[in-house]
Amino acid sequence: MTVTLADVAARARVSPATVSRVLNGNYPVAAATRERVLRAVDELDYVLNGPASSLAAATSDLVGILVNDIADPFFGIMAGAAQTEIGGQEGTGRAGGEKLAIVCNTGGSPERELTYLTLLQRQRAAAVILTGGALEDPRHTAAMTAKLARLADAGTQVVLCGRPPLPDSDAIVAALAFDNRGGGRRLTEHLLALGHRRIGYVAGPLERTTTRHRLEGHWAAMAAAGLSERWPAGGTAEGRKSLTVHGPYTRRSGYEATLELLRRAPDLTAVVAANDTVALGACAAVREQGLRIPQDVSVAGFDDLPFAVDAVPALTTVRLPLYEAGARAGRLAMGTETPPPGGIATIAAELMARASTAPPRGN
Amino acid sequence: MTVTLADVAARARVSPATVSRVLNGNYPVAAATRERVLRAVDELDYVLNGPASSLAAATSDLVGILVNDIADPFFGIMAGAAQTEIGGQEGTGRAGGEKLAIVCNTGGSPERELTYLTLLQRQRAAAVILTGGALEDPRHTAAMTAKLARLADAGTQVVLCGRPPLPDSDAIVAALAFDNRGGGRRLTEHLLALGHRRIGYVAGPLERTTTRHRLEGHWAAMAAAGLSERWPAGGTAEGRKSLTVHGPYTRRSGYEATLELLRRAPDLTAVVAANDTVALGACAAVREQGLRIPQDVSVAGFDDLPFAVDAVPALTTVRLPLYEAGARAGRLAMGTETPPPGGIATIAAELMARASTAPPRGN
DNA sequence: CTGTTAGCGCATTCAT
DNA sequence: ATGAATGCGCTAACAG
Numbered sequence: 001m002t003v004t005l006a007d008v009a010a011r012a013r014v015s016p017a018t019v020s021r022v023l024n025g026n027y028p029v030a031a032a033t034r035e036r037v038l039r040a041v042d043e044l045d046y047v048l049n050g051p052a053s054s055l056a057a058a059t060s061d062l063v064g065i066l067v068n069d070i071a072d073p074f075f076g077i078m079a080g081a082a083q084t085e086i087g088g089q090e091g092t093g094r095a096g097g098e099k100l101a102i103v104c105n106t107g108g109s110p111e112r113e114l115t116y117l118t119l120l121q122r123q124r125a126a127a128v129i130l131t132g133g134a135l136e137d138p139r140h141t142a143a144m145t146a147k148l149a150r151l152a153d154a155g156t157q158v159v160l161c162g163r164p165p166l167p168d169s170d171a172i173v174a175a176l177a178f179d180n181r182g183g184g185r186r187l188t189e190h191l192l193a194l195g196h197r198r199i200g201y202v203a204g205p206l207e208r209t210t211t212r213h214r215l216e217g218h219w220a221a222m223a224a225a226g227l228s229e230r231w232p233a234g235g236t237a238e239g240r241k242s243l244t245v246h247g248p249y250t251r252r253s254g255y256e257a258t259l260e261l262l263r264r265a266p267d268l269t270a271v272v273a274a275n276d277t278v279a280l281g282a283c284a285a286v287r288e289q290g291l292r293i294p295q296d297v298s299v300a301g302f303d304d305l306p307f308a309v310d311a312v313p314a315l316t317t318v319r320l321p322l323y324e325a326g327a328r329a330g331r332l333a334m335g336t337e338t339p340p341p342g343g344i345a346t347i348a349a350e351l352m353a354r355a356s357t358a359p360p361r362g363n
Numbered sequence: 364m365t366v367t368l369a370d371v372a373a374r375a376r377v378s379p380a381t382v383s384r385v386l387n388g389n390y391p392v393a394a395a396t397r398e399r400v401l402r403a404v405d406e407l408d409y410v411l412n413g414p415a416s417s418l419a420a421a422t423s424d425l426v427g428i429l430v431n432d433i434a435d436p437f438f439g440i441m442a443g444a445a446q447t448e449i450g451g452q453e454g455t456g457r458a459g460g461e462k463l464a465i466v467c468n469t470g471g472s473p474e475r476e477l478t479y480l481t482l483l484q485r486q487r488a489a490a491v492i493l494t495g496g497a498l499e500d501p502r503h504t505a506a507m508t509a510k511l512a513r514l515a516d517a518g519t520q521v522v523l524c525g526r527p528p529l530p531d532s533d534a535i536v537a538a539l540a541f542d543n544r545g546g547g548r549r550l551t552e553h554l555l556a557l558g559h560r561r562i563g564y565v566a567g568p569l570e571r572t573t574t575r576h577r578l579e580g581h582w583a584a585m586a587a588a589g590l591s592e593r594w595p596a597g598g599t600a601e602g603r604k605s606l607t608v609h610g611p612y613t614r615r616s617g618y619e620a621t622l623e624l625l626r627r628a629p630d631l632t633a634v635v636a637a638n639d640t641v642a643l644g645a646c647a648a649v650r651e652q653g654l655r656i657p658q659d660v661s662v663a664g665f666d667d668l669p670f671a672v673d674a675v676p677a678l679t680t681v682r683l684p685l686y687e688a689g690a691r692a693g694r695l696a697m698g699t700e701t702p703p704p705g706g707i708a709t710i711a712a713e714l715m716a717r718a719s720t721a722p723p724r725g726n
Numbered sequence: 727c728t729g730t731t732a733g734c735g736c737a738t739t740c741a742t
Numbered sequence: 743a744t745g746a747a748t749g750c751g752c753t754a755a756c757a758g
């Protein structure tokens with residue numbers, strides 16, 4: 001039937017313990033013995049039993065990477081970078097001591113986020129990386145804090161990537177947070193400097209850290225320019241006139257929200273989108289209204305995903321070093337990089353001024 | 364320390380066996396007893412030990428999804444859809460009998476593909492889904508066939524999604540293959556019908572099924588129109604004049620290859636790209652040469668990724684039902700959908716004629 | 727450097 | 743419907 005470690009030991013004429021030591025490579029074994037064992041492994045085509053190994057060692061080689069939307073390159077880039085750092089040693093072919101970096105797609109659902117963490121806890125994961133913005137619901141935050149504490153207790157390394165640290169939680173190895181607030185502020189300052197005053201904002205989903213931080217940056221810039229804006233009171237008459245509209249991080253949301261903004265304020269000269277994907281939808285809506293970009297309406301995104309530079313006109317946006325952040329998170333999870341002081345690092349967001357923004361007409 | 368099944372049993376005043384039966388739900392247990400056990404589970408905040416469970420049961424709840432490039436929405440969409448079918452029941456909160464769908468990023472490397480399969484084999488994965496095109500190297504194909512046979516022997520369900528079946532391998536539950544050849548043919552027929560004769564082709568990486576099938580479709584259409592093309596003889600003088608250039612599935616490759624094609628054949632009136640991402644780069648190159656799309660040069664892509672419709676002009680491409688295919692692969696892996704006859708299904712590819720293609724000048 | 731021993735935590739017979 | 747007993751395959755002390 002299935003080949004076990006004992007079979008390998010018998011064939012190599014050593015004890016099971018020796019085989020285990022050779023395979024795990026974390027204990028001195030004579031070169032000749034090692035050769036013999038490895039030969040037996042190859043001859044028998046032996047594959048280690050992961051569950052048995054994890055059970056005995058009370059830890060596994062699984063590293064979970066949680067993402068909100070795997071179809072979104074924003075997450076794909078971070079996850080791919082992390083995975084490269086974790087499992088990318090281009091193994092010996094025999095799959096020695098590699099970690100298995102696995103990506104779990106929560107779809108933005110808080111329940112699934114917790115479910116995946118439980119599943120990872122059940123597997124005794126070596127580390128967990130949480131990417132992207134978090135939901136700001138107090139109940140969910142409490143549940144997450146508790147769950148992460150439990151994971152940390154069991155020896156799982158927890159790293160946040162592109163997500164702010166949880167309040168009063170010391171379960172975390174490190175948090176790499178993007179400077180969404182600063183990026184949002186600089187983007188709006190750029191528009192203000194160009195002369196824009198009526199600026200529409202297509203924000204991300206409500207109660208998300210990313211949404212809130214980018215919006216706060218926007219408002220800070222507006223306020224500094226003497227243009228006050230307020231949180232839109234949904235449903236109220238005031239809310240229906242607000243220049244801020246919320247929606248998911250989709251092209252469609254950008255399209256519809258922009259049509260709505262243009263209806264509310266035909267004198268709009270600029271639209272800021274929650275991210276680049278949303279910005280694409282915004283561009284489509286602006287064009288469909290017979291308006292030109294940037295002559296009639298400027299449009300800006302966020303993230304600087306690869307396609308942003310290929311938009312026509314090239315999209316003004318805020319660059320987030322997604323690959324670098326993901327790679328760093330991967331190294332932190334592996335323990336091959338020392339955590340930043342205090343466990344928290346803020347990653348700069350750089351304004352990329354391109355052709356989709358220009359002075360408003362008559363300026 | 365860590366809570367075990369025995370602790371739960373003690374608290375619920377039943378035997379460990381009963382707790383196990385309640386948790387796995389595949390055995391009759393009195394309702395009252397079940398309640399008592401579940402209460403104890405909650406009170407102790409018990410989490411099943413996955414490795415121990417997998418060891419005893421000789422199978423795990425892991426389902427692996429292998430992708431070539433996680434940062435590419437082509438894979439993200441399929442993987443997300445599959446994952447939704449597999450782990451998306453929006454659990455009870457207690458994480459009952461869910462499967463853990465995990466995405467593994469091979470980066471297109473054959474070694475990593477095999478390594479991940481070994482890692483999954485080691486974990487005694489319940490199923491494995493391989494997405495996207497395969498490498499056509501005989502050595503690698505043989506290794507893959509052997510590895511998949513080994514996995515199937517151990518009870519792992521193997522499903523291919525967007526990948527043609529392996530020759531003489533019966534290890535596979537089902538293969539869902541895209542009609543890349545037909546799609547490629549229809550796309551080129553569309554250009555020929557518009558009047559194009561000098562058509563450049565920016566193909567994908569060499570020795571990939573996807574690349575070859577799309578190219579064969581292209582050539583079939585060209586040949587039917589009396590325009591013969593041949594496999595470019597790399598390095599030879601002839602190869603350097605070919606209207607087919609190979610490169611990776613990146614924006615940059617599309618950009619550089621198109622510049623090269625334009626240099627080789629300034630009279631080119633159309634460029635077909637390996638996929639939409641490559642097409643974006645092609646568009647940038649065409650524009651940089653001072654040429655207009657589609658008036659001077661038509662450009663077409665493949666896949667119909669979400670951003671294709673937002674390109675300016677909207678990109679003519681071939682639509683692949685990525686989400687549907689991924690979801691179906693997920694169901695096949697779970698055994699909740701019956702495999703197609705013969706285990707093989709070909710998924711249609713539909714031409715999406717949009718604004719980036721038009722008759723050549725003077726037509 | 728290598729062998730011996732004793733569990734890791736659970737699923738599953740077999741009883742009852 | 744429930745309990746008792748056995749072993750899954752491996753790692754980690756502990757000897758030597």
